[in-house]
Amino acid sequence: MRRASWALLLAALMLASTLISRFAGWLSFEFYSFEALVCSLFLYLTLAVPYMMLAVALLLSPMLTFLWFDSPSYPMTHQWWFWLHVLVALFAGGCALSLAGRKYPGKDETEL
Secondary structure: OHHHHHHHHHHHHHHHHHHHHHHHOOHHHHHHHHHHHHHHHHHHHHHHOHHHHHHHHHHHHHHHHHHHHOEOOEOHHHOHHHHHHHHHHHHHHHHHHHHHHHHOOOHHHHOO
């Protein structure tokens, strides 16, 4: 949790630098500090609850694949490997959620 708090502090500093550069008109510095802000927020979440972030990454990977490779001339939804990727991502994401449920039990399960 200590490493996660350092990542959250870095995210706060990047937010401050993004706002300062926004009002100062430094567009390139604003862009890079905003990108560092987003990366540090994802780093914070990954360090805080790693199994949940693994499940989120697996479940969102078909959407990223669709956005990255889709073109109007050859639709992604007509590709057999894309649907295989969707099925594998759903299965792996479900397994990761199951692993996260065993690693981080809910409040009802801890009182037994």
